Structures are given as C-alpha cells and as structure tokens.
Amino acid sequence: MHELAICQALMDQVxxxxxxxxxxxxxxxxxxxxxxxxxxxxLLKQAFPLASAGTLAEHSLLEIKPQxxxxxxxxxxxxxxxxxxxxxxxACGDWKTRLISGDEMLLESVELICEEEMNHV
Amino acid sequence: MCDTxxxxxxxxxxxxxxxxxxxxxxASGNEAVSVLRSLLHENDHAAAHNRSHFDEHGVLxxxxxxxxxxxxxxLLEATIQALGDRYRFAVVEGDLETENDAERIRRHGIxxxxxxxxSACHLDAHMVHDALxxxxxxxxxxxxxxxxxxxxxxxxxxxxxxxxxxLLSVPEGDxxxxxxxxxxxxxxxxxLTKADLLPVLDDFSPEKAEQNLRNLASEAxxxxxxxxxxxxxxxxxxxxxxxxxxxxxxxAKGETSQPAIQPEGAxxxxxxxx
Ligand SMILES: Nc1nc2c(ncn2[C@@H]2O[C@H](COP(=O)(O)OP(=O)(O)OP(=O)(O)O)[C@@H](O)[C@H]2O)c(=O)[nH]1
Ligand SMILES: [Mg+2]
Ligand SMILES: [Zn+2]
Ligand SMILES: [Zn+2]
Numbered sequence: 001m002h003e004l005a006i007c008q009a010l011m012d013q014v015x016x017x018x019x020x021x022x023x024x025x026x027x028x029x030x031x032x033x034x035x036x037x038x039x040x041x042x043l044l045k046q047a048f049p050l051a052s053a054g055t056l057a058e059h060s061l062l063e064i065k066p067q068x069x070x071x072x073x074x075x076x077x078x079x080x081x082x083x084x085x086x087x088x089x090x091a092c093g094d095w096k097t098r099l100i101s102g103d104e105m106l107l108e109s110v111e112l113i114c115e116e117e118m119n120h121v
Numbered sequence: 122m123c124d125t126x127x128x129x130x131x132x133x134x135x136x137x138x139x140x141x142x143x144x145x146x147x148a149s150g151n152e153a154v155s156v157l158r159s160l161l162h163e164n165d166h167a168a169a170h171n172r173s174h175f176d177e178h179g180v181l182x183x184x185x186x187x188x189x190x191x192x193x194x195x196l197l198e199a200t201i202q203a204l205g206d207r208y209r210f211a212v213v214e215g216d217l218e219t220e221n222d223a224e225r226i227r228r229h230g231i232x233x234x235x236x237x238x239x240s241a242c243h244l245d246a247h248m249v250h251d252a253l254x255x256x257x258x259x260x261x262x263x264x265x266x267x268x269x270x271x272x273x274x275x276x277x278x279x280x281x282x283x284x285x286x287x288l289l290s291v292p293e294g295d296x297x298x299x300x301x302x303x304x305x306x307x308x309x310x311x312x313l314t315k316a317d318l319l320p321v322l323d324d325f326s327p328e329k330a331e332q333n334l335r336n337l338a339s340e341a342x343x344x345x346x347x348x349x350x351x352x353x354x355x356x357x358x359x360x361x362x363x364x365x366x367x368x369x370x371x372x373a374k375g376e377t378s379q380p381a382i383q384p385e386g387a388x389x390x391x392x393x394x395x
Binding site: 001002009010012013017031037084085087096097098105106107109110111112113114 | 147149151152153154155156157158159160161162163164241242243245273274276277278298299300302303304306333335336337338340
C-alpha cells in the first residue's frame with residue numbers, strides 16, 4: 001500500500017505551509033485525485049489518521065475531490081469522458097487520444113487556523 | 122523552493138488558479154492557501170535530480186515493472202548474456218526482502234545494488250538516489266532498475282528513468298492491461314514474457330492483450346519474448362540497442378527525455394534539478 005507513503009509526503013508539505021504562513025493548525029486539506037493517478041482515495045483516507053498523528057495537521061479534515069477522466073481525440077478533436085481501462089474517443093471510437101484530466105494527484109488547498117493574536121501584525 | 126514552478130497545473134485544473142494571490146478567507150474565517158502541487162512533489166524533484174545524474178554520465182536508465190515473478194530478473198540475465206560484450210550494464214534491484222536477484226545478476230559479473238529499505242511495495246526516487254552512490258556511473262552504459270514485483274504501487278513514483286518497460290507474463294492472462302491500467306498506460310514498451318508457454322496456456326491471446334493495451338490509448342510497442350531462446354528476444358534487444366543510440370545522441374546534444382506518459386506537472390521539473 002503506497003498510499004501511506006504518499007500521505008506522509010502530503011503531511012510534510014502541509015506542515016511546511018503551516019510554518020510558512022505562521023498558522024497554528026489546519027482545519028481542512030483538499031486533494032484532487034484522478035482514477036489514473038494510481039492512488040485509491042479510500043486507502044488515502046485510511047492512511048490519513050496514521051500519517052497525520054503528531055503533525056500540525058492532526059485532527060484536520062481530509063477532503064478528496066474525485067476527478068473525471070477526459071480524453072481528447074487526435075482524429076476528431078472531440079473531448080469526451082472515458083473509463084480508466086477504456087481511454088478511447090467517445091465520439092469516433094479511435095484509440096489515439098490524449099489525456100486531459102484524470103491522472104491528478106494534487107494538493108489543491110489547505111485551510112489554516114490562525115489564532116487571533118497572530119492577526120494584529 | 123519552487124512555489125512558482127507551476128507543477129501540476131494541468132489543462133483540467135488550470136481554471137482553478139485564479140489571479141490575485143494564493144490566499145483567501147473561508148466562510149469560517151480560516152485562511153485557505155491554494156497549492157495545486159503534486160502530492161509527490163519531493164519525489165518528483167529527486168527523480169529529476171537522478172535523471173540529470175544519468176544524463177551527465179551518459180547512462181540510459183530503464184525502469185522494469187511487473188507482477189511478482191513475471192520474469193524481470195530472467196530477462197535481465199538473458200540480456201546481459203546477449204549484449205554484455207557490447208554494453209556495460211548495471212542493475213539496481215528492488216527486491217526488498219532478499220539479496221537473491223542481486224546475486225543472480227552479480228553471477229554474470231555485473232554490478233548490482235540491492236535496495237534494502239524494508240518491505241516497501243515500490244521504489245521511490247530517494248531510494249534510487251542512495252543506490253547510485255554505490256555505482257560508478259562513468260562505467261555504465263545502461264542502468265536497469267528492477268522495481269518491486271507489484272502491478273499497482275510502482276506506477277506512481279518517478280525514479281528518474283528515461284523509459285518504463287512493463288512485463289506481462291503469459292500465465293497472468295491477457296486481461297491484465299484492463300485490470301491494471303495505470304501501470305500499463307505508463308509503459309514505453311510492453312513485453313509479453315514466457316511466450317514459450319503460449320502453446321500450453323492456449324486461452325492467452327496476444328491479440329487481446331494488445332487490444333487491451335491500445336484501449337489505454339497507448340502507442341507503446343508490444344513484443345512477445347521468452348528467455349528460452351535468443352531468437353525470441355531479438356525484438357527486445359533491437360529496441361534496447363536503438364534506445365542506447367538515441368540516448369547517446371541526446372547526451373551529445375545536451376538533451377534529456379523521460380517516459381512518454383508523465384503526470385503533467387512532473388515534466389516541468391526537468392529544468393530544475395534539486
Ligand atoms: N518458461 C519460462 N519461464 C520463465 C521465463 N522467464 C522467467 N521464467 C521463470 O519465472 C520465474 C520467475 O522469474 P524471475 O526472473 O525471478 O521473475 P521476477 O519478475 O524477477 O520476479 P520478482 O523479482 O520476484 O518479482 C522463474 O522460475 C523463471 O525461471 C520464460 O521466458 N519462460
Ligand atoms: Mg526479480
Ligand atoms: Zn474521435
Ligand atoms: Zn516544483
């Protein structure tokens with residue numbers, strides 16, 4: 001299960017952002033995960049409590065936004081939705097397509113908790 | 122370090138990157154920081170760093186991936202036997218529990234580094250970087266990285282290789298590209314291994330395997346091979362020779378290359394090693 005390793009890498013990035021922004025904690029972490037990233041959202045969720053324990057993001061919420069797979073056909077130029085193991089053009093059926101989205105493995109944003117006394121600067 | 126490098130801003134999410142700063146307030150008064158960076162950002166940097174090491178020393182690096190026992194080590198042994206006079210090979214072994222594979226390679230007089238990082242299910246760029254310290258890259262033409270036998274986890278981690286080769290052995294069945302699309306989609310070459318078993322396992326259809334691969338929009342060549350005969354390795358050996366030549370031409374021009382399928386953000390790291 002590589003999701004734990006990926007989750008630990010996420011926690012390092014989040015901790016760094018908390019320090020850079022002089023925040024005191026993290027309310028929410030938002031990710032974008034596409035089906036072709038090779039990462040299973042539910043395994044990531046399972047790994048999260050373990051990976052976040054003892055970090056500045058302990059007890060924060062993890063939101064995972066699933067991403068749709070979209071391909072662009074090199075023959076007819078149409079953009080259509082596709083399935084992970086069928087990335088063919090939905091319009092003309094040609095198999096030579098380019099992936100537009102669906103392989104995301106992104107940290108979209110982090111909602112930080114900033115305490116009052118830190119705001120008067 | 123590279124907040125402005127724009128890694129992982131894809132066509133699909135570019136609209137989320139709004140002008141006017143990264144910070145905004147949420148309804149609850151918290152500060153929201155927009156990041157849009159790969160979860161494997163650090164790994165991607167380390168991989169780019171490895172790749173620039175390879176290019177500096179004129180090494181071609183190939184990542185071999187497959188399920189356990191599909192024939193990665195056997196293929197390497199046969200390749201060393203066939204082309205050992207022509208190229209200087211080295212192998213990084215991702216068999217994390219035993220030294221067996223590294224020992225099999227060393228028996229052929231080829232340097233092999235065993236990565237021993239516990240029972241991980243994949244290699245990452247940092248592990249490969251550590252292993253490189255045990256090799257003299259100036260003495261190597263082709264470095265094979267034999268990944269951990271696993272059809273899921275290795276696919277997500279860039280190691281700094283120039284090419285991905287995914288093996289599908291005949292006993293596994295021709296439907297594997299449809300069941301494990303991620304690892305077959307990132308392959309620059311797919312090898313159908315243990316082809317000597319095709320007469321026994323007659324429900325395996327190489328045509329179906331290829332169709333399943335094309336359904337992933339993959340243009341990668343697919344060769345049918347077996348280590349039981351040198352003749353049946355020719356397509357693979359010719360591919361390898363052509364790739365060594367292509368790498369030498371790139372190195373001469375100061376260029377590099379990476380596997381055809383990349384998370385879009387990772388491509389942006391090529392010009393910014395660590
Ligand atoms: N019949 C036949 N057997 C093969 C061939 N290639 C490999 N094998 C056998 O398959 C078994 C596994 O081969 P390995 O080379 O160890 O496979 P691997 O992918 O390196 O295995 P792991 O590193 O453990 O994932 C061994 O018993 C090999 O002899 C082949 O072309 N034909
Ligand atoms: Mg092996
Ligand atoms: Zn089309
Ligand atoms: Zn970057």
